[in-house]
Every structure is written in C-alpha cells, then in structure tokens.
Amino acid sequence: MENQISKLLQQSISPDPNSRKEMQVKKLSVEGNIAVGKSTFLKLLSNTFQEWSFATEPLKKWQNVQSTSFQTMTSSKPPMDNLLQLMYDDPTRWSYTFQTFSCMSRFKIQIQPLSEQVLHQQEPVQIFERSVYSDRYIFAKTLYELQHLNEIEWTLYQEWHTFLIEEFSRRVALDGIIYLRASPEKCFQRLQKRARKEEKTLQCEYLEKLHDQHESWLTKKTTEVHFENMKNIPVLLLDVEEDFENNSAAGDDLNSRVKAFVAGL
Numbered sequence: 001m002e003n004q005i006s007k008l009l010q011q012s013i014s015p016d017p018n019s020r021k022e023m024q025v026k027k028l029s030v031e032g033n034i035a036v037g038k039s040t041f042l043k044l045l046s047n048t049f050q051e052w053s054f055a056t057e058p059l060k061k062w063q064n065v066q067s068t069s070f071q072t073m074t075s076s077k078p079p080m081d082n083l084l085q086l087m088y089d090d091p092t093r094w095s096y097t098f099q100t101f102s103c104m105s106r107f108k109i110q111i112q113p114l115s116e117q118v119l120h121q122q123e124p125v126q127i128f129e130r131s132v133y134s135d136r137y138i139f140a141k142t143l144y145e146l147q148h149l150n151e152i153e154w155t156l157y158q159e160w161h162t163f164l165i166e167e168f169s170r171r172v173a174l175d176g177i178i179y180l181r182a183s184p185e186k187c188f189q190r191l192q193k194r195a196r197k198e199e200k201t202l203q204c205e206y207l208e209k210l211h212d213q214h215e216s217w218l219t220k221k222t223t224e225v226h227f228e229n230m231k232n233i234p235v236l237l238l239d240v241e242e243d244f245e246n247n248s249a250a251g252d253d254l255n256s257r258v259k260a261f262v263a264g265l
C-alpha cells in the first residue's frame, strides 16, 4: 500500500509524461535456487504475456569478461575470462570479484529505461530474473557464511550495495517477488540434466545452503533486510517441484496465479 501511495505522489509531482509512465510500471523479480527453472518459467510467461518486458540474468557477460585494457594495449583480440568458472574453481579468491561484477550487471539491467512499446501498455509490467537484492541476500550472504568473502570484503560489499540502492532508490525498487521453490535435491537433478560446464563440481550441499537462504529471506522473513520498501514486499510462492515444462495444465495454473498476483500489486 505504501508503495502505491509513494508512486502516486511521485506521479503527481513528476513533470515528464514518460517518467510518470515509468512510475506506473509494475516491476517484479523471479527468484529461486540454481536450476529451479527460472529461465524455463520466464519463457512460459513471455509466451503468455507477450506485452510484458522480460530481462534475463546476464550469465553470458559473466562467462565472457573482456579485459578492455589488454585490447587497447595490444589491439589484438583480448582474452575471454570466464568469471563464473573462476569463481567455482576458486571461490575464496574470486567470490568478491564475482559479486562486484554480477551486482553491477544487475544494477545496469534494473535501471535500464523501458522501451516505448512497453511504456505505452495500459498496465506495463517488467519481470527480472533475480535482482540486486538476491545478489546480496542470497549469494553474497551465503559466500560470506561459507567464508569465501572475508570480513573486510563482506563489509565493503554491503557498504557500496546500500549506497547504490539508496542512490538509485525508486529506479531499482520492486513491487513484488515471484519465488520459485523446489527441493534442493530436485534442483540438483535439474542442474545435472542441464550440465552447464562451470557447474560440474557443484555439490547438493551448496544448493541446500542457497535453499535455506531463500526460505529465510522470502518465507520465514528472518533475514535482516536493510531497505524499508523490501521488508514487506509481496511474495508469490510457486511450488515447481513438479514438471511444468511438459505439462500444459501446470503451466496454465502458474500463468493464472502470476496474472492474479500482478493484478493485485
């Protein structure tokens, strides 16, 4: 409710029609464990709600980091660094580096202006795959608890994360979260089926830790959240233990639940 009031206030004082329209956009993130089915779910949603805007996680950026200085110095093709692979091969060395890059890439996605096509919708909706919030409250927090981020790195991460969230404010605010939940064991089966090369050394225990982190943040609400508008954000919990990829009835049910949830925001 507070979110809607602040949006209406913002709309009433903002002169620019486009920024007024930006205020009307309902922004949601899809959250969930590794390999739970987020990308599959987003494809299902985008086929049904073709007028909505969808932004997937910039995984390819993390797998192909281009060293710009190398290119200018040598004018030959720079080496491609797979930061995701580096992070999994040596998490203590690379987790802080990874989180700075992953979080920056998520900020860039979340502050991206909406296309005219979406802005001209009667009720514009934007869906993100994960968010600057899960970057902190799921991954960075887990890596700190696993001691892959040391005290100084965790302190620094939280310092600049809080600064950027407060600076960007409404541009990175969300109106709702869709939480896809399946057991860590099911996610591990799907991870193995997908067989992403960087993830071949992952153990189910890591997924169990990430599962517990999602439960603390989104269902038990025991995670300390530092941003007022995120403390009581509406969460739609969708159980995706069962196959919805090859089961149209299950897919239809998910679509109708998302439609009702978005309408109520």
Ligand SMILES: Nc1ncnc2c1ncn2[C@@H]1O[C@H](COP(=O)(O)OP(=O)(O)O)[C@@H](O)[C@H]1O
Binding pocket: 032, 033, 034, 035, 036, 037, 038, 039, 040, 041, 190, 191, 193, 194, 240, 241, 242, 243, 244, 245
């Ligand atoms: N509900 C489901 N039932 C069975 N398999 C699924 C389901 N959702 C996703 N998958 C499969 O599991 C793997 C991981 O799905 P994906 O959408 O890539 O997960 P995420 O984006 O959350 O990492 C893929 O091989 C996909 O085909």
Ligand SMILES: Nc1nc2c(ncn2[C@H]2C[C@H](O)[C@@H](COP(=O)(O)O)O2)c(=O)[nH]1
Binding pocket: 032, 033, 034, 035, 036, 038, 057, 059, 084, 087, 098, 099, 102, 134, 135, 139, 140, 199
């Ligand atoms: N250490 C981190 N790893 C992350 C983060 N966001 C995603 N990931 C990893 C998890 C997967 O291996 C891969 C893509 O995620 P999916 O859930 O789509 O499979 O990237 C992060 O913030 N930190």
